[in-house]
Amino acid sequence: MPVFEVSSVAVVFLLILAVLVAFVTEVVPNDVTAISVVAALVVLEPWTGVGTRDAISGFANPATVTIIAMYMLSAGVQNTGIVERLGVILADFTGGSEFRALVATVCTTGPIAGFVNNTPVVAVFIPMVTGLAEDSKMSPSKLLLPLSYAAILGGTLTLIGTSTNILASDFARLLIDGRDGIGMFEFSGLGAVLLAVGLAYLLTVGWRLTPARVPPDSDPVSEFDLDDYLTFMQVRPDSSAVGESVEAFDAAHPDVRILQARRGGDAYAGPHSDRVIEAGDALVVHGSLQAVNRFREATGLGQRASSAVTEDTFEAAATEGALAKAVVPERSRYVGETIAETGLHEYHETSVLAVRREGELIRTDLADLTLRTGDLLLVRTTPAAIGYFAETGELVVADERAIEEIAAADTADIAPLSPKTPVALGILATVVAVAALDLLPIVIAALAGVVAMVVTGCLTTADAYDAVSWNVIFLLAGVIPLGIALESTGGAAVIAESLVALDGVLPLIGVLFVLYLVAGLLASVITPVATAVLMIPVGVDAAARLGANEFAFLLAVMFASATSFMTPVGYQTNLMVYGPGGYRFTDFLKVGGPLQLLLAVVATVGIAVGWGI
Template sequence: MVVFGVSTGALVVFALIGVALVLFVSEVIPNDVTAIGIVVALAALEPWTGVGARGAISGFANTATVTIVAMYMLSAGIGQTGLVQRLGIRLAGFARGSETRALAATIGTTGPIAGFINNTPVVAVFIPMITDLAKESGVSPSKLLLPLSYAAILGGTLTLIGTSTNLLASEFTATLLDRGPIGMFEFTGLGVVVLAVGLAYLMTVGRWLTPARIPADADLVEEFGLEEYLTTVRVPAGSPAVGLGLGELDDRTESPVTPLQLRRNGEAFLAVETDQRLQAGDVLVVNGAREAVNRFLKRQGLDRVPRGEVTEETFADAPSADRLGRAVVPETSAYVGETLSEARLATFHGMQVLAIRREGELIRTGLHEVELAAGDLLLVQTTPESTEYFADGDDLFVLDEDALDRLEASDSDGGKGVDAVPPLSPKTPVAVAIMGGVVGLAAFDVLPIVIAALGGVFAMIVTGCLSSADAYDAVSWNVIFLLAGVIPLGLAMEETGGAALIAETLVATATILPLVAVLLLFSVVTGLLANVITPVATIVLMIPVAVDAAARLDASGFSFLLVVTFASATSFMTPVGYQTNLMVYGPGGYRFTDFLRVGAPLQFLLAVVTTLGVVWIWGL
């Protein structure tokens, strides 16, 4: 059946894509869950979509999917060597005192690294050090963190393994074009140009456009606007609170006031961990709105301490191990969608959340009922033990605020102090050699990239560079399910003629535009989509369309495919376009419009550079 020249099958697939786009943008349900729904819908509607059960789950067996799983694991093996951490700390030490040097060192290092290992852990390591470096240099952290993320994205264009979209493009190249997969370094020349242009932009125009949202000299209490929420109180003789444990005190408190720290005779105790009972003369640091604290004081018979100002140093100088820190909620976190009450961070991990920064707004009251969202920046009272616990998973990125201090300790005592920079793993040479072997075998076509990558994972595990548990934990399974779920959409578009229909519409622009302008149009449209519905979903939808359009225009299908690949891999205009953007969103104090202001010129500049570069190297 055909309706207005469009087959029923194509209409059904377009309807599925429309629903998927709405769900991707609104995130009413997680994107990976949406992808699973796509798989089910495609198979259930096989008479119209042309995709049966085997085709619907083909994304899980796709070589790109398997390769990406392996690359996550290989990146974890490299990450455990400590190379990235030491490099970041050394760079911070080198660039201290100069904004220009700090910016150049940050983006000039992050970009090349991201061409070979997953950029998420690289950015996670760099964020706290760059933040600390910025403050010590008298520069707003906001001026460095957005360029950090953008440089990590740009680096993904350097090699085939730089991003998941590159690997997907290679798979499409083998299936849709009359040629083999893309080589490891086949587009590296253009990638170097894109990286160079992007870094030059970030050092000049981007530097001017990037706002200074967080004051350079603000401590964490000021940064989160908690001056009016943290109060120091004393327990006088005769107070009904004398003899109570802090947990009992909290339970007896009707108003939302949370004790954080108990101080007694020069000692400090973390409120969520101590079993100390209150005595006359004890001093408490509590968190709550002024009106709530006043009611709390009256109910418990406590006194406010005159000039008892609470700052970050109140926690940093305490003999106890608790301190203030920041934690980012990644997309992969199990806490996304849970309230803080349900997450029970204080109960299980001794971590108290004091405030949340979300999309430029600060949440400081009613925290227990706030549902956590990807990209949230949490101000937490934490301990070294909880920081270490979360460092081994992907539920929270707890930013290591003491990295530069450890560097100074290491330098002052020859690296022998207890607080020194941790030494490299003895397995470092082996892990680096394995990663180099994977790249070399794939680059010289000795083995397909998927087999080389799996062989690298096997080698890392059997040599002890990586445990099997850590290997599985390193994979962002939500990304893998998203990838596997949207791949069949491309198959459905091909089967029903939907890709040809969209291509025909875009090809019509060739009647008024030169061919190179049509190629540029594909780059712009792809880039805009990638900023909204994720790069993975975009490349699956756009590559079949681009290849079909090239055939209709008697142009190079490979050139059109490469333009779409580069455009989908470089999404700068929204915080949700790429995971690293989301990671710096909170720590930089950015607003949504900041990404548009800084990223839009870069996006369109690179669209032009990429289009001209592809035409120059591969032709039309």
């Protein structure tokens, strides 16, 4: 290899290594890392061979545009309320049975995720699943991990099931002669087999391995270990609180938060209440032990040591506000902002009491805490705020009981069906049919579907833009040119050589299996999209050198990238259930590791039988 080529490959490999480290450590958000790659590739053009046009080609890539359109189409279907209504039907089906609750969860989520983006599906199902768990007197942890895994498995059913499938289709068009992408249902047979095997595992072995981390009917005060952070205070006649409104008194003492005031048998929510505090009132105060002691001494309040604050304390004022658990989803604008910067307290009368992050419980200095995707918040919030979060998706309320108590609604109000439901479902079905019959390229069919959704009133333009996980789009647009650099400099060929070397000790199906394992492990660390971009060219190149079926090797990377179970960070739905399920990092290894290995075997054999190698 010429010196120039060696140095080019070395530069690209070093850049990939830096990207991998950044993805794993998350020193900056992954989408920021990806956009930095675009700039770095152009700056290093003498070595990477990637100019300005190629560097920004990811934004105009058909896969990127298709994924944007599919996010919008999914939102149009989501707005119909059909998924929520299905959850209500499932609650009736389970009848309080633990196993029925599991069957209902996984057997419904999987097929839906084949046609609707699995992230919003999981967001809708999280509170419903916790409700099913409560009705069945079981830990929600036993259902939430299977929920995520079933949604991931459903993504293997169709071309639009997940973004990695769409990306793989574009790579097939670019890298394999005679291929014009992948058909809508071309791999659905194998996807159905993987779904069936995965569901069978979740209903048997996975059920036994999944831990019950969150106790049934757990009190969130105890679950977040807030016994020393929530205190009853008694208003004495000589206290400076007398005659002040709750809102003014709370604002004057920023180190603590007044969550509720009680008088006689009545309770009313704070801290935004204009109710005037009187002697004899009881106040529920949130803050560290030191802050509460300073507050008590400064205001002349007394402490009611005999009274403990529990969830029941807030249920007395549920029509004004109650406790709720909420997950920060990937596309929330709160990601990257401190809790103070979000304006939750000022604009939505929502007080964050604690945050659970990757097994760590954070209860102090919350105002300065920068929120991340997957954070689980315990909040004292209001009906209006719950409605806002549900409408915008900025937070996913993970507690169905809290939703019901705050909304004070009956079943019909909880899951209303839109009159536009048949129209939205018809548009989605038409998009699938048009793409499946090759009447139009999928990117055009999907964009036309979005236009139809907006024109028919199923989706507003604002909702369409809000539905897109733009961080995923920027991640995709940033790593696509990195894949171009890897291919054009010969870096993909260098990595492919290591796979080719295995041909001397393994049969061809063994090489395919190793490729699947490597791609699956990589997807668990650096996201499925990045794995597909980096590994598909490697797999196709290796197949060409081995004289093997290039499409079979592409499918192996595609399926491996789309089925990442071993870590909470490998797939966004895993991250969404991490906090509500109270899981540990090792739980994903224990439950997801055997599943990923099982599917690696089934998928490798299925690809060999279905397409040949």
